[in-house]
Amino acid sequence: MMNLSLLLNWLLQTLVAFVSTIAFSVIFHAPRRESLCVGVTGGAGWLMYLVCTHLGCGVAAASFCATLALAFLARLFAILRKTPVTVYMICGIFPLVPGAGIYYTGYYFFTHDNALCLEKGLETIKIAVAMALGIGIVLSLPWQLFVLRRRK
Amino acid sequence: MEDRHSVQALAFQMGETLLQNGAEISRVQETMERVARAYHVESFNAYVLTNAIFVNGRDGDEPPRTLLKPLNDSGIHLGRICAVNQLSREIAQGQHTVEEAFAALDDIRALPYLPLWKGTLACAVGSAAFSFLFGGGGWDALAAFFCGLALEPYLRLAEKHRLSKFLTHLSSSALAALLGSALFLLGLGTNLDKIIIGSIIRLVPGVALTTSIRDFFNRDFLSGTIRMIDALLTGGCIAIGVGVVIRLMSLLTGGVLL
Numbered sequence: 001m002m003n004l005s006l007l008l009n010w011l012l013q014t015l016v017a018f019v020s021t022i023a024f025s026v027i028f029h030a031p032r033r034e035s036l037c038v039g040v041t042g043g044a045g046w047l048m049y050l051v052c053t054h055l056g057c058g059v060a061a062a063s064f065c066a067t068l069a070l071a072f073l074a075r076l077f078a079i080l081r082k083t084p085v086t087v088y089m090i091c092g093i094f095p096l097v098p099g100a101g102i103y104y105t106g107y108y109f110f111t112h113d114n115a116l117c118l119e120k121g122l123e124t125i126k127i128a129v130a131m132a133l134g135i136g137i138v139l140s141l142p143w144q145l146f147v148l149r150r151r152k
Numbered sequence: 153m154e155d156r157h158s159v160q161a162l163a164f165q166m167g168e169t170l171l172q173n174g175a176e177i178s179r180v181q182e183t184m185e186r187v188a189r190a191y192h193v194e195s196f197n198a199y200v201l202t203n204a205i206f207v208n209g210r211d212g213d214e215p216p217r218t219l220l221k222p223l224n225d226s227g228i229h230l231g232r233i234c235a236v237n238q239l240s241r242e243i244a245q246g247q248h249t250v251e252e253a254f255a256a257l258d259d260i261r262a263l264p265y266l267p268l269w270k271g272t273l274a275c276a277v278g279s280a281a282f283s284f285l286f287g288g289g290g291w292d293a294l295a296a297f298f299c300g301l302a303l304e305p306y307l308r309l310a311e312k313h314r315l316s317k318f319l320t321h322l323s324s325s326a327l328a329a330l331l332g333s334a335l336f337l338l339g340l341g342t343n344l345d346k347i348i349i350g351s352i353i354r355l356v357p358g359v360a361l362t363t364s365i366r367d368f369f370n371r372d373f374l375s376g377t378i379r380m381i382d383a384l385l386t387g388g389c390i391a392i393g394v395g396v397v398i399r400l401m402s403l404l405t406g407g408v409l410l
Contacts, residue, residue, distance in 0.1 A: 013285060016281045016284050016285055017281070017285060019277065019281050020277070020278050020281030020282055020285065023274045023275070023277045023278035023281065024274070024278055025230070026266065026270065026271070026274035027266070027271060027274045027275060027278065027354070028174075028228045028229070028230050028359075029228070029229040029230055029231045029232070029263075029265065029266060030230040030231060030234075031230070031231050031234050034234075046285065082238075082241070083234055083237070084175070084179065084230075084233055084234060084237050086174070086175060086176065086179070086230065086233060086363075087230045087233070087234060089362055089366075090174070090228070090230065090358065090359050090362055090363075091230075093358055093361075093362050094278075094282075094353065094356075094358050095282070095285060097353075097356050097357075097358040097361065098356075099282070099286070099349050099352060099353045099356045100286050100345075100349045102352070102356065102387050102390050102391050102394075103345060103348060103349045103352065103390075103391070103394055104345070105391050106390070106391025106392060106393075106394045106395035106398075107345070107394065107395055107398055109391065109392075109395050110395035110396060110398060110399040111398075111399065111402075124387075128361060131361070131365070132365040132368070135362065135365050135366065135369070136365060136368070136369040139366065139369060140369060
């Protein structure tokens with residue numbers, strides 16, 4: 001079951017994801033007043049990823065759930081703060097982008113380990129597809145859903 | 153386009169600013185149409201691609217004309233997207249004359265890029281944080297921090313000298329891998345893979361991927377395809393840049409590396 005050290009680890013990781021997302025919002029010149037919301041979006045996405053992998057999901061499924069959470073928050077913030085959803089989306093997505101997948105694919109490609117190279121390459125593409133689905137589903141939801149939530 | 157009274161030119165330039173700074177196609181198109189409607193321009197048609205904008209319409213009694221411009225993206229600036237979004241909102245509420253809107257747009261387009269030291273710091277912090285997130289330890293994160301410190305100035309330099317995108321990605325990922333493995337050989341960090349993964353995150357095509365997905369789901373298939381291919385090529389370039397360096401290093405050091 002849950003124990004304290006696991007929760008603390010999650011907290012630490014979420015904080016780091018928060019910081020890294022803000023670092024990317026600086027690189028992409030997002031307005032400074034949005035930094036906090038951008039960081040929360042990225043942190044929430046990564047926390048969801050951690051929880052899903054802990055519950056035994058594969059990498060692709062965890063990426064899908066994390067993207068759902070992230071895109072949902074991004075849209076919520078976009079409506080609340082009258083800012084393009086792109087701002088939260090682009091910065092918050094970075095922890096989930098399969099950088100590790102790209103690295104291992106290239107690595108095995110050049111060490112002639114064809115089976116592993118193919119496996120990692122396919123995994124990278126699967127993650128990208130999972131993220132695409134997550135983003136697509138949340139962004140296609142009718143906007144009224146988000147406004148109702150706000151009035152409550 | 154020196155004509156500062158034309159609604160068509162205003163809408164066109166707003167769309168251009170949005171597109172060049174990383175907005176998705178449907179936002180560009182909607183913003184341009186919203187501006188045209190706000191000024192009661194009757195005939196206005198816009199077609200937007202990832203790398204070009206086509207506009208046809210007429211202003212008042214003037215004969216109809218067509219504007220078109222091929223574009224290449226000049227780097228992401230989300231602040232400008234937010235500002236144009238706000239401006240188009242105000243225009244739709246009737247707060248600006250065309251001349252005022254042009255002045256506001258000029259201010260938006262003059263919004264500065266980050267000073268080098270800030271960008272470098274952000275890149276370094278980002279690299280370190282991602283190295284940690286992907287399972288690296290504190291020392292790995294420190295090594296990634298140093299790689300990030302070198303990477304951002306290199307990217308700026310490459311941009312200044314108009315190095316092609318392809319070569320930029322190839323060489324900068326190689327640089328990140330080279331620095332990472334050099335630090336690793338000097339004894340900083342314990343997992344070479346985590347160090348390099350953290351350092352290349354700055355190069356990974358996250359923006360192209362996200363925007364491409366959004367274009368696809370908005371049924372802008374052509375633009376989505378352009379961006380998707382961009383993302384795939386960038387990813388491939390990074391993988392090759394890193395892979396070659398790792399292979400070379402392991403040949404040179406007789407397989408000491410992971």
